[in-house]
Amino acid sequence: MKKTSTPVLPARTAPGDGPLLAVDDLHVEFATRQGVVKAVNGVSYSLNPGETLAVLGESGSGKSVTAQAIMGILDMPPARIPRGEIRFRGTDLLRLPEDQRAQVRGQRISMIFQDALSALNPVFTVGWQISEMFRVHRGMSRRDATKKAVELMDRVRIPAARQRVNDYPHQFSGGMRQRIMIAMAIALDPEVLIADEPTTALDVTVQAQIMELLAELQRESNMGLILITHDLGVVADVADKIAVMYGGRIVENALVHDIYRSPAHPYTKGLLDSIPRVDLKGQELYAIKGMPPNLLDMPQGCAFHPRCPYRQDDCVTDAPPLYEVGPTRGSACHYWREVFDDSRR
Amino acid sequence: MSDTIAPSARRRKHGGGTAKPPKAASLWSDAWHDLRRRPLFIGSAVLIAVILVIAVFPGLFTSVDPLNAASCELAKARQPMSGAHFFGTDNLGCDVYARTLYGARNSIVVGLSTTIVTAVVGGLFGLVAGFKGGAVDTLFSRITEIFFAIPSILGALLILAVFRTGNVWTVTLALAVLAWPMTFRIMRAAVITAKSQDYVVAARALGASAPRIMFRHILPNAVAPVIVVSTINLGTFIAAEAGLSFLGVGLRSPDISWGLMISDARERFLEAPAPLLFPALFLSLTVLAFIMLGDAVRDALDPKLR
Numbered sequence: 001m002k003k004t005s006t007p008v009l010p011a012r013t014a015p016g017d018g019p020l021l022a023v024d025d026l027h028v029e030f031a032t033r034q035g036v037v038k039a040v041n042g043v044s045y046s047l048n049p050g051e052t053l054a055v056l057g058e059s060g061s062g063k064s065v066t067a068q069a070i071m072g073i074l075d076m077p078p079a080r081i082p083r084g085e086i087r088f089r090g091t092d093l094l095r096l097p098e099d100q101r102a103q104v105r106g107q108r109i110s111m112i113f114q115d116a117l118s119a120l121n122p123v124f125t126v127g128w129q130i131s132e133m134f135r136v137h138r139g140m141s142r143r144d145a146t147k148k149a150v151e152l153m154d155r156v157r158i159p160a161a162r163q164r165v166n167d168y169p170h171q172f173s174g175g176m177r178q179r180i181m182i183a184m185a186i187a188l189d190p191e192v193l194i195a196d197e198p199t200t201a202l203d204v205t206v207q208a209q210i211m212e213l214l215a216e217l218q219r220e221s222n223m224g225l226i227l228i229t230h231d232l233g234v235v236a237d238v239a240d241k242i243a244v245m246y247g248g249r250i251v252e253n254a255l256v257h258d259i260y261r262s263p264a265h266p267y268t269k270g271l272l273d274s275i276p277r278v279d280l281k282g283q284e285l286y287a288i289k290g291m292p293p294n295l296l297d298m299p300q301g302c303a304f305h306p307r308c309p310y311r312q313d314d315c316v317t318d319a320p321p322l323y324e325v326g327p328t329r330g331s332a333c334h335y336w337r338e339v340f341d342d343s344r345r
Numbered sequence: 346m347s348d349t350i351a352p353s354a355r356r357r358k359h360g361g362g363t364a365k366p367p368k369a370a371s372l373w374s375d376a377w378h379d380l381r382r383r384p385l386f387i388g389s390a391v392l393i394a395v396i397l398v399i400a401v402f403p404g405l406f407t408s409v410d411p412l413n414a415a416s417c418e419l420a421k422a423r424q425p426m427s428g429a430h431f432f433g434t435d436n437l438g439c440d441v442y443a444r445t446l447y448g449a450r451n452s453i454v455v456g457l458s459t460t461i462v463t464a465v466v467g468g469l470f471g472l473v474a475g476f477k478g479g480a481v482d483t484l485f486s487r488i489t490e491i492f493f494a495i496p497s498i499l500g501a502l503l504i505l506a507v508f509r510t511g512n513v514w515t516v517t518l519a520l521a522v523l524a525w526p527m528t529f530r531i532m533r534a535a536v537i538t539a540k541s542q543d544y545v546v547a548a549r550a551l552g553a554s555a556p557r558i559m560f561r562h563i564l565p566n567a568v569a570p571v572i573v574v575s576t577i578n579l580g581t582f583i584a585a586e587a588g589l590s591f592l593g594v595g596l597r598s599p600d601i602s603w604g605l606m607i608s609d610a611r612e613r614f615l616e617a618p619a620p621l622l623f624p625a626l627f628l629s630l631t632v633l634a635f636i637m638l639g640d641a642v643r644d645a646l647d648p649k650l651r
Contacts, residue, residue: 073549106552113550118543123373123565132561137552184551 012108012191018090019046020224021070021109021192026084028065028248031077037295039065041248042084047192047224052215054227054235054256056271057245060292063228066245067194070226071111072101088192107137110190114197116177120169126153126180127165133187152183156213175206179213186217193218194226199234211238232275236260241328244268247293247303250322254329264331264340266310272343302333310335376645386641392634396627400449409443411601416440423617435610435620445623448601452631454513456583459520464575467525471532472567476540476559482533489526497523498588505594516595520582531574535567542566573643580635587628603628 028040040062047053057063068074070086072093086093088109093101113119121129130152131145140148146165153161156179169177178198185193195214199207215238218225229235235242236256243253244267252265263269270288290307293299299306305315314334322330325340333339380386399406409416417439424434432441474485492500504519505511539545540563548562589595590604598605603624610620 071550073546102552102554105550110552111547111550113543113547115543119547121544121548121562121566132553133551136554136557181547184547188552 018087020049020051020089021226022046022085022087023066023070024085024087026066026069026086027082028062028069028074028084029080029082031080032296035296038298039248039295040069041298043245043248043250045243045250045253047226049191049224050218050222051241052218052225052227052239054229054239054242055245056229056232056235056242058230058292060295061245062248063245064196067111067196067226067228070194071105071109073105106133106185106190107188108190109192109194110185110188111194111196112178112181112185112198115201116174116181117169119181120177122169125166125168126172127167129169130180130184130187133184137188148187149183152187153180156180156183156186156217158183174202175210178202178206178210182210182213182217186221186223189221190223192224192226194228196228197230198227200229200231207234214238232271244271247298248295249303249332251304251332252330253322254325258326258329262340262343264325264329264336264343265333266308266335266339267304269339269343270307304333310338376642379645380641383641383644385637386645389634389637389641392630393638396449396631396634397453399446400453403443403446403450406446407440407443409440411439411443411447412599414599416443423613423620425617426619432623433617433619435606435617436613441606441620441623444601444606445603445627448603448606448624449627449631451513451596451600451602452583452586452628455516455520455586456579456635458513458517459524459582460575460579462517462521463525463528463578464571466521467528468532468568468571470525471529471571472536472559472564474529475533475536475567476555476563478537485529486533489529492523492526495523497585498592501585501589502592502594505589511590511595511597512600513596516586516589519589520585524578524582527578528571528574531570532567535570536563539563539566569646573639573646575639576642577636577639580632580639583635584628584632 022044023046024044026040026043027038030037030039039060043062043066045053045055055063055066065074065079069079069081070093074081081094084094088104093104096104120126124132127146127149130149131140131142134140134145134148135142138145150161150165153165158164158176158179164172169180172180178201182198193214198214199210202210211234214225214227217223227235227239239256241253241255242259243250244259244265245251246267252259252263252268254264259268260272263272267288270286273286274288276285288307293303293306299316301317302308302315302320305311308315310333312335318334320332320334322332323334323336325331325336331339404410411417417434417437419438421430421434422436422438424430424438426433430440430442432445435441435444470485474482500523501519504522505515508515508519545558545562548558553562586595587602587604587607590597590602591608593608596602596605606624607621607628610617610624614621
């Protein structure tokens, strides 16, 4: 990373004309014994205050790595960011010195994880862990911090918060644990919250409650929410816009309604077609054929071409750029028009 | 511990137990709850408590002060067990009972201080090496391998020969220098395991600083195996002190040590077995007690090993 001038972190109240958070042409590689794994290959997306961006993709599509790069919690090495910018209120986080970067983590940009049980420290009470945020970052006394912890537990709807503040993580159910994780993440009023598959480990009814809670907290505080998921069902109700990732790239981005109505990328279309539907009961369920790409040995041209029903010869040789489909959407497919027309039929 | 029914399941296994609900089910309170019901733990704890009382207040159990040379009468050497001398007398006519009791203190001091030094030094280096990884880890690991290559008795002999004096502190130092790499390795391995856990990543993402992650999030989750090994080692350090004193490089007269007493009594053993047997018995019981305690603690802290 080159250091030309030392950028300064903008204040919370900075009147931003640009987006709150913008990822621009981000590349992330991992040096492994087998070779260089290109996990993220030029991802760009942006997020405004109060907006929810869903990043959709299967395992290994680079969606979590992108989030970890934003948080600055990638282990470097083996990870490397050869190119790209992550601008938070206009300041490139990647060029920020570590001490200022640390000011961002948890306070300005925060994150929750898939498995809240393993993301909570097993040897401390949940109250201790939530109040730690206030003690460390706000210098509060133990008593005041614990009071704030109870308030937060109330805010994320944990019943009998006052009685449960001294319980340990394993004494809570999965949904309650995720609420505690959320309480920790929103403790310092972050401007951006990244939720990395927050509901994957939970059962369906609890999933809906957690998503509702996140949406509500977002309305109260106007924070930007990045929702990383592989579950199309979770996305539909809460997201404003969607970025679909495949093989470390964004293959399609659009407003949420547009993408459900008429996908413009064969991968997105495949995903939507594989949702079980009541009216097609009894018929064989559609599945995208083939396997996700091997990140050590990415296919030439379009990464999706070995699995793509719309494949033509040039897909094998030329990687498609993100074509503009409309004012607010793009698709990285040479033949997006065909896909688009097919899906509107 | 992946589900919420763990505490009640555990209570059931212990057959009835108390009706009190387990309120704070931390690893430590769980372990304590578990320990109190183990005969192995109760037995070793009682034994250790008795030994500790003897070590701290030997005067409670005997009116003879063996540190005072006037308490020995050469004319009464090698007397058998009697009402006046419970364990008989040794070659110099000193009371074996009083000397055995007074010998406990040095054994306990050497055992405890060596354990503390190895746990702190090995634990701290292990924490840093495991957490930092890379060059720091490599450096520390290679250094410990050098120590592992030294046979411990020879190493201790050499270190004590350099000091020329044998007392509680030089013996502690000699043992600690050779024993810390074991604690280091165990700590390092535990830290590396804990470091990759999600809660450490989560703590980073929520803005915890590196020292905070190291001491608040990793250390409490990695310290259990070190505690277990340290407890077991405490017994072996006591045995090692006796061994070095027996060989003549550990504690020296007029200090009282079980190893020294065994050494002094060995030549006239057939004639007068008591001056050798009683310190040997106390030594064995003490070592056994700490090793049993270590076993019980290990079972309580790591139920998977059972």
